[in-house]
Amino acid sequence: MWIFLAICSAASLGFANIAHKRLLDNYLDGVGVLGAGSILTRLAAAVVMLAAVGWPAHAPPQAVGIGLLSGVCLGAGLLFLFLGLRLGEASRAVAISQTNPILVALLALTVLGEKVGPMQWVAIALVVCGAVLVSVEGLGRRLFRLTPGLTALVASSAGLGMSFFLAKFVLSDLTPWEVFAMQELGMVPVFAVYGRPSNWRKLYEGLRSKSALATFLIGEGLLPQLAIILFVWSFAFGPVSGASAILATRPMFVFIAGSLLSWRRLSLMQESLGAQALAAKFIAIVMIVSGTTLLAVF
Numbered sequence: 001m002w003i004f005l006a007i008c009s010a011a012s013l014g015f016a017n018i019a020h021k022r023l024l025d026n027y028l029d030g031v032g033v034l035g036a037g038s039i040l041t042r043l044a045a046a047v048v049m050l051a052a053v054g055w056p057a058h059a060p061p062q063a064v065g066i067g068l069l070s071g072v073c074l075g076a077g078l079l080f081l082f083l084g085l086r087l088g089e090a091s092r093a094v095a096i097s098q099t100n101p102i103l104v105a106l107l108a109l110t111v112l113g114e115k116v117g118p119m120q121w122v123a124i125a126l127v128v129c130g131a132v133l134v135s136v137e138g139l140g141r142r143l144f145r146l147t148p149g150l151t152a153l154v155a156s157s158a159g160l161g162m163s164f165f166l167a168k169f170v171l172s173d174l175t176p177w178e179v180f181a182m183q184e185l186g187m188v189p190v191f192a193v194y195g196r197p198s199n200w201r202k203l204y205e206g207l208r209s210k211s212a213l214a215t216f217l218i219g220e221g222l223l224p225q226l227a228i229i230l231f232v233w234s235f236a237f238g239p240v241s242g243a244s245a246i247l248a249t250r251p252m253f254v255f256i257a258g259s260l261l262s263w264r265r266l267s268l269m270q271e272s273l274g275a276q277a278l279a280a281k282f283i284a285i286v287m288i289v290s291g292t293t294l295l296a297v298f
Helices: 002-027 031-054 061-087 090-097 103-114 116-132 149-170 175-194 199-208 209-220 222-235 240-247 250-260 276-295
Strands: none
Touching: 002 031, 002 061, 002 209, 002 222, 002 240, 031 061, 031 175, 031 222, 061 090, 061 116, 061 149, 061 175, 061 209, 090 149, 090 175, 103 149, 116 175, 116 222, 116 240, 116 276, 149 240, 175 222, 209 222, 209 240, 222 240, 222 276
16 A cells, blocks of 8 residues: 555656746746745645644644754755756656655665664665666766766755655654644745745746746646655555655656657657667666566565
């Protein structure tokens, strides 16, 4: 059950990242404008969920604080990812940000006492290496060309990993719905750094067309929230070390969707479709699927 939830979460986040890339490349003038839009979507999601389930008054104050901190880390991770998406290809940017399962597994092993056996480590390594391989230029001399915005993407990976760990840690005191609400609320002050009047004006101007507004509502208003709910529930049912590794399959969904949208007849994106890049990404997908299968079996 938790594997299915994590896969659905990865797919939702992958398609959301494609929408984010489309917004940044075609409609919105910079990461700050998308960040301003995120204030609205995160705040709206938090208000709706808290209205439905109520404030977690039953939980210890420190549990609520950890839930909010998980949201702060998640917001920081997404903010750095937006910067990486602005600077480079979607599939490569998302791949680097998905190296967080190693950090999550180490924290789960040392703090939560989760058992991570040899086969689980092999599976996690396969998924992470596959995610990183998606980001390379190809299988030739340019194999090790670095992805633009590498520093931001490494910071994104660390933020996402810490958020996943804290979410799992606090699930003993909060329900998954309450964790989701705290995370959404915790992200608001992170994105608030982009709440300048100029960004609000540019957001309004960028979303005036029907296609831009639809991309924003689906890619930022719906899919990320669905993905967060799904991965919190996957943490509730299964080990966070395994679930975070499954979440790292996101680059596979980004690659598939990005490649289809980059097809000549559509030309909605500009992902690399050369023979070397496709070969590297095919091998990466095999590694990701193999690692995911190992986690499911063991």
